[in-house]
Amino acid sequence: MGITLDGLSSGLDTTTLIASLMKVEAIPQTLLKNKVSDTQVMASSLQALNTKIAALADLAKTAAKPAAFDVYAATSSSDKVTAVSTAGASAGQIDFVVDRLSQTQVSVTDALTVWPDSGLTLTAKDGTATTIAVPSNSLDDVVKAINAAPAGVTAMKVASGTDSGGNPQYRLQLTAASPGAAGQFSISGTTAAVTEIKTAQDAQVTLWAGTAAAQAVMSSTNTFPELLPGVAVTLASGSLGPATVTVARDDKQAAKMASDLVTALNGIFSLIAARSAVSTSTDASGKTVTATGPFTGDSTVRGVNQSILSAASMPVNGHSPSEYGVGITRDGNLLFDADKLTAALAKDPTGTKAALAEIASRVSTAAATASDKYSGTVTSQITGQQSAIRDLSDQISSWDLRLASRQAGLQSTYAALEVALGKMKSQQSWLTAQLSGLSSSSTGA
Template sequence: MGISVGGIVSGIDTDDMITKLVAAARMPQNVMKTQLSDTESLKTAYETLSAKMDDLTTAIEAIDTADEMRSTTSTSSDDSFVGITATGAAVAGRYTVEVTALASEATSISDAVADSTTLGTVAEGTFSVTYAGTTTTLTLDSTNSSLEGLCDEINDNVAGVTAYIMDTGDATTPYRLVITGDDTGAANTLTLDTSGLTGVGSVPTFTEMSAPQDAALTVNGIAITSADNDVDGVVTGMTFNLNDITTEPIVIKVADDTATTVANVKAFVDAYNTVRSYVNAHRAWDSDAGIKGEFVGEATIISMMQGFQTVLSAEYKTGASYTGLSSIGISTQQDGTLELDEDVLTAALEDAPDEVTNLFETDAGGLGDKFKAILDLYNNEDKSSVSVVAGKNVVTLGGILTDRMAAIDDQISDMNDSIDAFDLRMDAYEARLKKTFTAMEIALGKLQDAQSQLTALLPSTDSDSSS
């Protein structure tokens, strides 16, 4: 850096002069830093908006199917016998259920032995397991010819079957091998063939403890069988959970839950209003007050909100009476936010629930489809990319907001590089100024020294010497 003499000869405060010159030269960088700060604020605004749009996506997806849009409540007169799970597709009504048999799985157990781990205690050879019509043949040899070895072979190789060693606590022969099917239902039979175990050792004998069977029940007097104790598909939107054989009819009641549906629609309205209000706040501009929101002039934001508004105000061919948001009590306010009249929506749901459902349902050609398309177009988390396929460039489009944020990231990176480069130029400029002023001070010092020497050589002009 060199030595600065700081105006010691000239009397000029060169350090202060250098500081001011460098500060003046840095003025363009100050503008750059302000632009960087504004760009970073814009990035933060986009990131926050994207998160709010994620919440909006969650809200619309909570009402975009018939099951979700049409909520129901369901009760059982005694769920220790029969429980009930109902979706929005269930038809409201009263159902009686009687259970005469529960579905069960096949289980077999071996005779008891004194030792479960010693090799050679089970005869070597082949052991076959046939489960649900599929046969698997296992081989026992000197490495696994024990009850535990057979158990491991079954668990490792036979799909749909579980085996385990049971310790009964008997004083002499406590160990038994239990083999059970994983699935209930009469079709899931279990057959064990020990005829291939011909080597030295004992051949286990198996006893069937329970045979596989289907559940048997009646729903409103109609006989039904099921391989599972959770019986679905018998009545649309309903699953009967069979827990015990009944001694009297169990009454299942299903009712429409309009209040929950209204709450879910309100959650969508609130989520949209959160996005809209955030955009409004960050598009505010008042030159007199010095207010300029981050989204002022952002064409991406303008086009996205126009797209939302178009979808929200449109009419759809999804019903006869309820074809748009205004018909179900949702109106657009002056600031672009939505307002929900819950009484109007409740009346629409009670009058024509299918039409209201179709308005929001995916693949029904209504608002739900169009609204989610805009969300995906703008807030898809993937960035656009270009790949080469068969020698041709193929463009894969990502989310518009995602691409905009990526572009902003690139701007921020470039700005930081420019600011860093400017710092280097200012450091060099400051070093040159110090070198220049130091040289000046040294030159002035030499001149003063020469002047002193010349003065000493001149004859004296003292008035006393002439008298």
């Protein structure tokens, strides 16, 4: 039942009155909505924190591997020889002479207008022969047939002017699919003249050249993946001649690994500090207002911060991490000193690398304990916050029904009041009229 005209009988602003009453009735729901908003801020902040901690766990896990800080860099005395260190490299130096570069066999036919035979045979280095039949004497058909055959050779047609009759001529270029001597092939079964343009050959270097210990090493490509353990050497055009490859400990790479770890740790500490801060401001009336961050007073976040900080700053075998360049500041952040790490690596490389790996391992464990997607402490708290949001949202929905019912009740009550007042006014008017009639009769008598 609705009210079409406010206060028709009572003169009251019924709509405003009911709206004011509903604001009071809705206070519990408003408090629930505010709580949902606060819980959502907390859940969002925890998710941001968990993402950073999970990234730290992955980084620290990598840094905790035995070879993570055992980094070596390879350099070459020749700008035509590139040396790259990989896992397993160790300090050392080797001299060698580049004797020849790798070549892939290329053969070319004389100029042709059509293929002169019904096919051809390609024979690999190991003696495997592949006979290729072609459906016509079209050079395009020959190219397609060669490329489709498992002969380890690719073909292409190259324009080569015209013959005496003005017909276009082409030469077929045949190229081994595999580089080096292993890709060598021969052509038979055709009357077409074929010229070998490039001979199949492996690249070759000689170690300790000019000595009784001289040793030739060959590769089908210009890259020697294990010329030294953990070192790949690549030859460039014009690299023939002597070269020296030197492998030395790469302190810069080790320092970068440690620096990245410290940066990730500080990112977490900074996030926690920023969202745990208490700030004050002044409102329009001049009153001081205090605001707290979502992490303020949260024991779980505080515990995670402490466990990760302890993992990074506690001694290793009686030695402070600061001896290896990882120090702690007064405000609870970490500080990385590359010079200290370099000095420690120079003095005791084995012990320093082991200590850094131990610190990384502890950090990895602490971070994983917090961020594990199933059982992590921060993950569990996020799940709890999300569950609370769902429960509060259900309560808010229930209040929507309750408030709608209450508003309908108020509207019905005030509508009934207006009707009752209307009737009373009608009765009053009738009584007034009756009394007025009686008075007139008395006066006339």
